[in-house]
Amino acid sequence: METPFWASYIPAWLATLAFLLLSLCLHRRRKLNLPPGPKPWPIIGNLNLIGSLPHRSIHALSQKYGPLMHLKFGSFPVVVASSVEMAKAFLQTNDVTFADRPKMAAGEYTTYNYSGIIWSPYGPSWRHARKLCTAELLNAKRLESCEYIRREEMKLLLKGLYESSGQPIVLKDHLLDLSLNVISRMVLGKKYTDRTGENEILTPKEFKEMLDEWFLLNGVADIGDSIPWLRSLDLRGYIRKMKALSKKFDRFLEHVLDEHIARRREVKDYVAKDMVDVLLQLAEDPNLDAKLERNRVKAISQDLIAGGTESSAVTVEWTISELLRKPGIFSKATDELDRVIGRERWVEEKDMVNLPYIESIIKETMRLHPVAPMLVPRMARQDCQVAGYDIRKGTRALINVWTIGRDPTVWDNPNEFCPERFIGKAIDVKGHDFELLPFGAGRRMCPGYPLGIKVIQASLANLLHGFTWKLAEEDLNMEEIFGLSTPKKNPLKTVAVPRLPLHMYSPSYE
Numbered sequence: 001m002e003t004p005f006w007a008s009y010i011p012a013w014l015a016t017l018a019f020l021l022l023s024l025c026l027h028r029r030r031k032l033n034l035p036p037g038p039k040p041w042p043i044i045g046n047l048n049l050i051g052s053l054p055h056r057s058i059h060a061l062s063q064k065y066g067p068l069m070h071l072k073f074g075s076f077p078v079v080v081a082s083s084v085e086m087a088k089a090f091l092q093t094n095d096v097t098f099a100d101r102p103k104m105a106a107g108e109y110t111t112y113n114y115s116g117i118i119w120s121p122y123g124p125s126w127r128h129a130r131k132l133c134t135a136e137l138l139n140a141k142r143l144e145s146c147e148y149i150r151r152e153e154m155k156l157l158l159k160g161l162y163e164s165s166g167q168p169i170v171l172k173d174h175l176l177d178l179s180l181n182v183i184s185r186m187v188l189g190k191k192y193t194d195r196t197g198e199n200e201i202l203t204p205k206e207f208k209e210m211l212d213e214w215f216l217l218n219g220v221a222d223i224g225d226s227i228p229w230l231r232s233l234d235l236r237g238y239i240r241k242m243k244a245l246s247k248k249f250d251r252f253l254e255h256v257l258d259e260h261i262a263r264r265r266e267v268k269d270y271v272a273k274d275m276v277d278v279l280l281q282l283a284e285d286p287n288l289d290a291k292l293e294r295n296r297v298k299a300i301s302q303d304l305i306a307g308g309t310e311s312s313a314v315t316v317e318w319t320i321s322e323l324l325r326k327p328g329i330f331s332k333a334t335d336e337l338d339r340v341i342g343r344e345r346w347v348e349e350k351d352m353v354n355l356p357y358i359e360s361i362i363k364e365t366m367r368l369h370p371v372a373p374m375l376v377p378r379m380a381r382q383d384c385q386v387a388g389y390d391i392r393k394g395t396r397a398l399i400n401v402w403t404i405g406r407d408p409t410v411w412d413n414p415n416e417f418c419p420e421r422f423i424g425k426a427i428d429v430k431g432h433d434f435e436l437l438p439f440g441a442g443r444r445m446c447p448g449y450p451l452g453i454k455v456i457q458a459s460l461a462n463l464l465h466g467f468t469w470k471l472a473e474e475d476l477n478m479e480e481i482f483g484l485s486t487p488k489k490n491p492l493k494t495v496a497v498p499r500l501p502l503h504m505y506s507p508s509y510e
Contacts, residue, residue: 032390035079037061037070045072047226053482054221055373055402058082062403068387074226076102077395079386080374082403084410087434087441089386090378090397095442100379102396104225106218106484109242110249115299117447118218118307118376128290129300132282133447137275137304143451146186147349153181154458155505158346158466161496168472171320172491175313176208179455183308186451187301188256189274201255210248215310217242219483253298276301307448311371312455314487315438318369319361319460321478321492322417324471329419330464333357337465346505347461349454358461360419366429366438368417371485373402375440401437410435429453462505467496 038061040046050073051057058080062069067083081090090098099122101107107119117133120126136142157178161169184191192201202210222238224231234240260280264270272278279300283292323330336357341347352359378397385391406414411421427433429449431441439449446452463469472493479489 032392033388035068035070035387035389036065038065040072043074043227045074045076045226047073047221047223050221053480055400055482055486058374058398058400059403059406062400068389070389073396074223075228076226077392078398079391079395080398080400082400083407084404084434086387087399087401087404087437090399091431091434091437091441094384094386097381097384098378098397099443100381101444102225102377102379104377105222105231105239105242106220109239110214110217110246111302112246112295112299115296116303117300118303122381122443125290125296128288128292129296130443130447132279132292132300133304136278136282138448138451140450143454149185150182150349150455150458153178153185154462156181157459158462158502158505161463161467162498162502164496165498166495168493168495170491171494172313172317172487173208175316175459176211176309177204178459179309179312180204180207180211180305182455183305183451185274187275187304187308189260189276192252192256201252210245210252211306211309213241213245214249214306215485216481216483217245219485249302250298253301256301257294257297275304304448307446308451308455310485310487311446312452312459314371314485315362315365315369315456316460316463317488317492319365320463320469320494321476321488322365322368323361323464324469324476324494325478326417329361329417330469333361333464337461341465343500344504346500347458347465349458352457352461355461356423357419358464359457360422362456362460363422363427363429363436364417364419367405367411367436368415369480369486370401370405370438372438372440373482373486374398374400375437376444376484378444399437399440404435404437407435463496466498466500466502468499470495470497 038046038049041048049057049061049071058069058071059082061071062080062082067081067086069080069082071078071080081087101114101119101121103114103121104119107114107116111119114120115125117126117129120129157174160174160177181191192207217238220236220238222231223235224233224239231239256276257280260276264277264280270277272281276297279292279297282288283294283297285292323333336355337347340354341351347355375398378399380391380393380395380397382393383391404410408414412418427436429436429438431437431439431445434441439446439452472495476492477488477490480486481489
């Protein structure tokens with residue numbers, strides 16, 4: 001009987017299979033040169049070492065294991081960069097390699113299955129969304145054209161403080177009103193929270209509570225993100241809360257889009273008036289590189305609203321808190337304002353280039369109280385080496401800017417609030433100087449930072465110039481809570497007394 005033609009290839013196939021199996025075994029057995037770190041426990045890894053304030057727990061571990069540390073969060077390897085050099089290695093030298101995001105429950109359930117900018121995986125869709133933000137939605141021309149909105153909302157903030165003169169207030173409530181109203185008018189075209197009556201979509205209180213919950217849930221350590229087979233159990237109820245929050249946000253955004261679409265249909269040759277209009281207009285463009293579907297329009301709008309609201313309010317609240325502890329710095333700030341601006345007018349955005357001490361105060365706050373103390377997690381897209389250590393594809397990367405801001409080799413007296421350290425130094429917050437990275441750096445840097453900076457600068461300068469401040473309580477608690485942002489655990493309660501007349505604010509916009 002003639003031997004089948006394929007039979008002669010069997011020895012070669014077996015040899016090839018054996019070689020592949022041997023190579024795989026050797027590859028798996030090859031000891032990786034991992035960064036130093038604590039020995040992980042079975043199943044949970046190093047999660048037992050992480051407390052309710054992860055950035056502080058990881059800071060303590062980095063003091064023992066060094067500026068590049070290897071951890072295991074359940075099933076997943078994690079590397080932590082805690083120095084200027086290591087931050088630069090991840091965010092600049094290996095930026096493309098670490099441009100991905102891990103698949104977290106928050107991204108799935110609160111951002112339309114990773115359709116936004118923050119949690120979207122690296123690829124054509126994310127690049128397209130990022131390009132839309134930087135080129136179409138948050139470019140310099142658009143920000144300049146919307147200055148009148150920021151002026152008008154600033155006037156309302158100052159008016160509210162005037163009406164509360166001498167009375168205890170929760171400062172963050174006023175700051176959130178400012179930032180939420182600014183971003184709502186820029187993104188959505190109007191302040192939807194101004195409504196009253198039966199057709200009200202969300203009250204201001206409900207809107208702010210929804211945003212607070214969004215930031216908390218996008219930063220929580222859900223056990224299923226580290227041990228996937230436990231996700232379905234939802235042991236701490238986070239996924240249930242994420243789903244409920246997503247439905248609430250979606251009802252609001254659906255209403256917004258329906259109103260915008262109806263308005264566009266009613267007017268021939270309609271001209272876009274806000275960022276949702278721009279997104280809807282681009283969604284109709286057949287030549288667009290990536291199709292902009294309805295859920296993606298909602299996801300990008302949601303990211304813009306959330307990102308443009310919390311960060312500025314949190315930063316200004318931390319700044320006033322620090323200044324209340326340092327009356328001498330407070331006095332220097334008001335002296336600069338009186339000298340440069342005078343008592344005859346309030347501060348405008350264009351004045352900030354002439355207020356170096358106020359800018360230094362803001363930078364010092366961002367150093368000690370970064371809004372996102374470990375930035376948003378990144379993930380390795382391929383095997384690589386950093387500082388001679390092996391990092392495998394899929395490893396999650398954290399950049400601990402909280403630790404970098406307290407590095408004694410970079411900062412003198414790092415735990416002291418000292419704005420003078422920035423005077424005469426060309427250190428900015430635009431992602432070029434790795435000792436100060438409040439908005440991150442590289443491809444995944446926050447695209448909305450130019451707007452955030454404008455709101456922070458103008459609001460802080462006018463609060464300091466227009467009012468004197470004192471604590472409404474005896475003790476000033478400086479504890480924080482952890483989420484995607486890190487606000488004060490106990491909101492600052494203060495008393496504001498006017499030192500400038502309100503009628504002098506922006507007379508040309510009356």
